Amino acid sequence: MNSQSVPIELQERSYGIAIGSALFDDPHSYAQLPGASHVLIVTNTTVAPLYAKRLERALHSKFAAIHTVVLPDGEEYKTWQTLNQIFDALLGNHCDRKTIVFALGGGVVGDMAGFAAASYMRGVPFVQVPTTLLAQVDSSVGGKTGINHPLGKNMIGAFYQPLKVVCDLETLKTLPSRELSAGLAEVIKYGPIADLDFFQWLERNIDALLAREPLALAYAVRRCCEIKAWVVAQDEREAGLRAILNFGHTFGHAIEAGLGYGEWLHGEAVGCGMVMAMKLSHRLGLVDAAYVQRVTVLIEKAGLPVLGPCLATSDNAGRYLELMQIDKKAQDGEIRFVLIDGTGRAFVRAAPEALVREVIDAGCLRL
Amino acid sequence: MNSQSVPIELQERSYGIAIGSALFDDPHSYAQLPGASHVLIVTNTTVAPLYAKRLERALHSKFAAIHTVVLPDGEEYKTWQTLNQIFDALLGNHCDRKTIVFALGGGVVGDMAGFAAASYMRGVPFVQVPTTLLAQVDSSVGGKTGINHPLGKNMIGAFYQPLKVVCDLETLKTLPSRELSAGLAEVIKYGPIADLDFFQWLERNIDALLAREPLALAYAVRRCCEIKAWVVAQDEREAGLRAILNFGHTFGHAIEAGLGYGEWLHGEAVGCGMVMAMKLSHRLGLVDAAYVQRVTVLIEKAGLPVLGPCLATSDNAGRYLELMQIDKKAQDGEIRFVLIDGTGRAFVRAAPEALVREVIDAGCLRL
Numbered sequence: 001m002n003s004q005s006v007p008i009e010l011q012e013r014s015y016g017i018a019i020g021s022a023l024f025d026d027p028h029s030y031a032q033l034p035g036a037s038h039v040l041i042v043t044n045t046t047v048a049p050l051y052a053k054r055l056e057r058a059l060h061s062k063f064a065a066i067h068t069v070v071l072p073d074g075e076e077y078k079t080w081q082t083l084n085q086i087f088d089a090l091l092g093n094h095c096d097r098k099t100i101v102f103a104l105g106g107g108v109v110g111d112m113a114g115f116a117a118a119s120y121m122r123g124v125p126f127v128q129v130p131t132t133l134l135a136q137v138d139s140s141v142g143g144k145t146g147i148n149h150p151l152g153k154n155m156i157g158a159f160y161q162p163l164k165v166v167c168d169l170e171t172l173k174t175l176p177s178r179e180l181s182a183g184l185a186e187v188i189k190y191g192p193i194a195d196l197d198f199f200q201w202l203e204r205n206i207d208a209l210l211a212r213e214p215l216a217l218a219y220a221v222r223r224c225c226e227i228k229a230w231v232v233a234q235d236e237r238e239a240g241l242r243a244i245l246n247f248g249h250t251f252g253h254a255i256e257a258g259l260g261y262g263e264w265l266h267g268e269a270v271g272c273g274m275v276m277a278m279k280l281s282h283r284l285g286l287v288d289a290a291y292v293q294r295v296t297v298l299i300e301k302a303g304l305p306v307l308g309p310c311l312a313t314s315d316n317a318g319r320y321l322e323l324m325q326i327d328k329k330a331q332d333g334e335i336r337f338v339l340i341d342g343t344g345r346a347f348v349r350a351a352p353e354a355l356v357r358e359v360i361d362a363g364c365l366r367l
Numbered sequence: 368m369n370s371q372s373v374p375i376e377l378q379e380r381s382y383g384i385a386i387g388s389a390l391f392d393d394p395h396s397y398a399q400l401p402g403a404s405h406v407l408i409v410t411n412t413t414v415a416p417l418y419a420k421r422l423e424r425a426l427h428s429k430f431a432a433i434h435t436v437v438l439p440d441g442e443e444y445k446t447w448q449t450l451n452q453i454f455d456a457l458l459g460n461h462c463d464r465k466t467i468v469f470a471l472g473g474g475v476v477g478d479m480a481g482f483a484a485a486s487y488m489r490g491v492p493f494v495q496v497p498t499t500l501l502a503q504v505d506s507s508v509g510g511k512t513g514i515n516h517p518l519g520k521n522m523i524g525a526f527y528q529p530l531k532v533v534c535d536l537e538t539l540k541t542l543p544s545r546e547l548s549a550g551l552a553e554v555i556k557y558g559p560i561a562d563l564d565f566f567q568w569l570e571r572n573i574d575a576l577l578a579r580e581p582l583a584l585a586y587a588v589r590r591c592c593e594i595k596a597w598v599v600a601q602d603e604r605e606a607g608l609r610a611i612l613n614f615g616h617t618f619g620h621a622i623e624a625g626l627g628y629g630e631w632l633h634g635e636a637v638g639c640g641m642v643m644a645m646k647l648s649h650r651l652g653l654v655d656a657a658y659v660q661r662v663t664v665l666i667e668k669a670g671l672p673v674l675g676p677c678l679a680t681s682d683n684a685g686r687y688l689e690l691m692q693i694d695k696k697a698q699d700g701e702i703r704f705v706l707i708d709g710t711g712r713a714f715v716r717a718a719p720e721a722l723v724r725e726v727i728d729a730g731c732l733r734l
Contacts, residue, residue, distance in 0.1 A: 037699045080447055080451070084447070087516055087522070091693065094692065094697075097698070119486075119525060121695045122511065122525055122604075123604070151458035152458055155458060156486045158525060159489050238489075325461065328464060331464070332404045333461060
């Protein structure tokens with residue numbers, strides 16, 4: 001399979017996403033990068049033993065000094081303390097303004113390495129080498145970087161675009177099944193919000209994706225990146241349209257925050273959140289029950305939970321609502337949801353609290 | 368005295384600096400800001416008792432909920448821990464993406480409030496109300512925000528432009544003399560790097576500035592903002608020309624880092640650093656001794672130190688060099704200096720280590 005490239009058009013911040021196999025450890029993938037005397041690879045304890053040495057070798061022909069910082073693995077480490085390990089490595093190795101930061105890992109590594117690159121000396125160049133499906137289809141487009149705060153997920157960060165993204169499908173071979181499923185949640189997302197053809201393709205190809213067939217994965221990654229690029233190009237800083245990419249995330253963030261970050265994977269919470277958002281869209285008369293059912297079945301086939309956890313013994317829905325109030329889409333204290341109508345189109349609006357409560361009450365596991 | 372406005376032209380990030388008296392507590396100063404249900408005033412323990420209530424009252428006519436967070440005062444608190452107090456206040460008060468962050472205080476408050484605004488939810492609006500001369504002439508133009516790291520000053524931050532800057536000369540009346548002098552260091556800076564007429568004006572008016580005569584202060588603040596705006600408009604992200612604004616800062620940062628932040632004020636270190644940079648320019652044959660003398664006399668008249676502290680009992684110059692290596696202007700491990708030639712022009716280049724050592728050896732106090 002040849003590699004493909006998806007261009008991301010953002011004026012002077014434009015870049016390309018290379019998608020294919022045997023890319024991340026090929027020096028040619030990095031030949032066009034600017035020169036630098038130092039580069040820093042940011043990775044984690046799970047990914048480092050698999051891929052760090054191979055990336056280091058690929059970079060050696062171009063860069064003189066290659067440093068690697070290995071972070072603990074997990075969403076619960078997406079904190080200032082871990083971010084500071086990156087700054088310590090940058091400063092301890094006398095990295096300068098031309099130093100390129102490479103993110104080798106999943107979404108958490110990408111978010112933290114990206115925010116460190118955005119903030120170190122007020123901005124140094126940044127390259128993404130996402131090794132999970134979630135990171136390949138989600139964080140490789142859009143430039144969102146950041147860390148969590150005890151009171152809210154991704155509350156501290158920056159919009160910061162990479163110079164290049166290298167999506168190597170080979171790295172998905174070592175991905176645990178649970179993480180593959182979590183990544184599929186964000187893949188599925190692009191169907192209902194923007195592309196019914198892609199949704200139907202997913203219904204037909206979900207087994208191939210679960211079997212990690214390279215051609216199916218390549219098509220899914222490319223199509224997701226294209227859709228996301230189309231959305232982001234129209235709204236880089238999330239003033240409007242871009243918020244539709246948060247389909248399932250309002251409910252999902254409540255699940256993640258309520259259980260404690262890291263308990264459910266982000267994609268698992270989003271998968272379940274999409275089911276809730278579909279049900280809410282249905283109660284608002286926007287989609288029929290059969291469509292809700294199709295989306296739910298696809299999410300379940302992908303190996304994702306479709307019922308939410310119970311977050312409080314009394315007034316579980318109230319607890320969800322409380323947690324959703326600190327969502328970034330909230331305005332003037334009003335919770336806003338990404339809702340779907342029947343035409344493969346999404347929009348953001350508030351919903352009557354009673355309906356939201358019904359959806360949560362009907363969509364959660366009982367204690 | 369009427370208020371004046373200096374426009375800062377940065378395409379869609381353009382804004383205005385209002386300079387005058389009785390501005391910061393006048394609701395009209397904020398009438399053009401976008402609406403928001405929450406605003407957060409960031410200030411410190413020194414400034415809050417003097418001005419926080421007055422600013423809160425001025426904002427009450429336009430904004431429903433006004434929160435204030437009071438930080439400890441001093442460069443030594445320009446850390447992640449203090450920055451986090453701002454995030455805690457934003458999240459604890461359910462501030463959303465439209466929340467406007469106001470920086471009421473000096474450079475440290477402005478740098479931290481600005482970085483918090485740049486990073487909270489990946490960017491919320493920001494207004495500067497600088498209450499020190501240093502902040503009015505320096506941080507009100509250019510959008511530099513950030514915090515210190517134990518291994519280097521201002522190493523973590525963002526370029527982030529405010530919506531508006533309100534420079535109220537009245538707030539300079541309560542400024543301690545030592546801080547007035549520190550602010551004058553950054554005022555004096557603009558002469559040698561860009562405007563010999565302004566340098567001569569400063570030689571004639573240094574006593575009026577020290578006496579805090581409003582007309583003299585207004586002219587100095589305006590001229591500094593104009594010069595800085597001219598430089599920044601050409602180089603917003605410090606790719607080249609903008610580095611000349613760091614005249615005196617390479618030596619100055621070494622002094623601050625070597626003594627421990629907060630020991631000398633930033634402006635004191637810069638004042639002394641400018642004398643060293645003039646001497647280095649002289650040793651490189653760029654300026655004559657008489658010009659070095661004129662700059663030194665002006666800096667001394669402003670109440671600033673002109674000899675550097677001893678940072679190490681043996682090889683003091685080596686210690687300076689070591690500390691200067693982590694300067695952001697350094698490239699490939701080579702220290703770069705802002706140097707002056709006789710024509711009111713500055714440029715950035717490396718210098719032979721032996722000459723730099725001579726300047727440090729001759730320019731420091733003996734133990």
